Amino acid sequence: MAVTTRNRGEEWLARGGLRPxxxxxxxxxxxxxxxxxxxxxxxxxxxxxxxxxxKVSLATVYNTLRAFCDAGLVQEVVVDGSRSYFDTRLDDHPHFYWEDSAELTDAPKDQLQIAGLPEAPQGTVISRVDVVIRLRRS
Known part of the structure; x- marks a missing residue:
């Protein structure tokens, strides 16, 4: 592992307040x-x-990704009820979900326009809006 690569990972974990x-x-x-x-x-x-x-178990990967989410280092993007992706890009942006390859990619943020959202129910606030555009090759 290059020194800059190691430092980047350590600094990233420190930003989230996680022990390395x-x-x-x-x-x-x-x-x-x-x-x-x-x-x-x-x-x-x-x-x-x-x-x-x-040498990392699958259970450790799941637990670590959850800790990364809780620390604000990644965000979870739920594509359907059974598939979640974890995104290291934290700004609000839409995604393309490629159904044929089960791949998630960033979609152009500057081309998305949301004209309005429904009012949140009393006692709540909208915390985030996820936009996942499902694609299928024609």
């Missing part, structure tokens, strides 16, 4: 080590950790 355990550092390296945003499932991150030689 071996497992967290290994997963942080895979998620943000190269400075690019990622959309991962727990299973895809687990597979990437195996390919990298990191």
């Amino acid at each position: 355990t071996r497992q967290r550092l290994a997963l942080a390296h895979l998620l943000v080590g190269d400075g690019h945003d990622r959309h991962v499932t727990a299973e895809s991150l687990y597979a990437a950790s195996n390919r990298s030689g990191a």
Whole structure:
């Protein structure tokens, strides 16, 4: 692991107030080590950790992704009731979900226009609006 890659993972964990355990550092390296945003499932991150030689169980990946969410380091994007992706890009932006490959990618934010939202029920506030545009090749 290059020094800059290691530092990026450690700094990322520190921003979330998380202790840099071996497992967290290994997963942080895979998620943000190269400075690019990622959309991962727990299973895809687990597979990437195996390919990298990191010894991390699938349960640890699930628990660590949940801790990353709770710390505000990633956001969960639910595509349907059974599939969640974890996005390292934290600003509000839409997504394309490619049904044929089960891939989630960023959609152009500047092309999205939301004209209005319904009023939130009394005693609540809207915390976030997720836009997932499902695509199928014609």
